Amino acid sequence: MFTHFWIDFVTLLAVMNPIDVIPAYITLTDGLAPAARTRVLRRTILVSAAILLVFLILGELYMDALGVTLDALRIAGGLVILLVGLRMVFDDGRRPEATRETDATSRDIAVFPLAMPLIAGPNAITAIVLLTENALHNIPQQAGTAITLCIVLAIDYAVLKSAGPIHRFLGSTGTAVVARVTGLVLTALAVKVMILGFQNVFPALL
Secondary structure, X not given: OHHHHHHHHHHHHXXXXXXXXXXXXXXXXXXXXXXXXXXXXXXXXXXXXXXXXXXXXXXXXXXXXXXXXXHHHHHHHHHHHHHHHHHHXXXXXXXXXXXXXOHHHHHHHHHHHHHXXXXXXXXXXXXXXXXXXXXXXXXXXXXXXXXXXXXXXXXXXXXXXXHHHHHHHHHHHHHHHHHHHHHHHHHHHHHHHHHHHHHHHOOOOO
């Protein structure tokens, strides 16, 4: 049970890495009053939770309706997560410039781009579906994944709430180191998922 929790925790924390979101969050909320910034952050976390919980509950049914097998999702999703991890490892630290937002548009930036795709992006959605496969995980384990998701979102909230001091403390070098280590872990997890998918699709080859 602890192993299951740890895999879920590491995977979700890696794909929803709050350190990687800090630069965009600071830029997008620049100029907002502290109370407005808190409202944006709270809404961001709630929207992210809603998106991911919907996919946790209905994601596999949606894939079945489309005729997409779990092994195909493992391979494709593993490839997506692998690319995300590699991008984090080899990231040059440059970010696209974001425009300054006002209170009038703060509700919009909470949904896009903060909640989607920066926190509850395609990689997080893919991970949550793979971590709750009905064929591999029973109901208590899936409930545990949901609790782990809430814990990770709480960590995201706490980190982004302290985004300014953390960014100043880590600096550009520290942020880059954290991102690269997280990307390496994410790459290893992606390879593991893809190997499982290939083993099931091509059992004679592996």
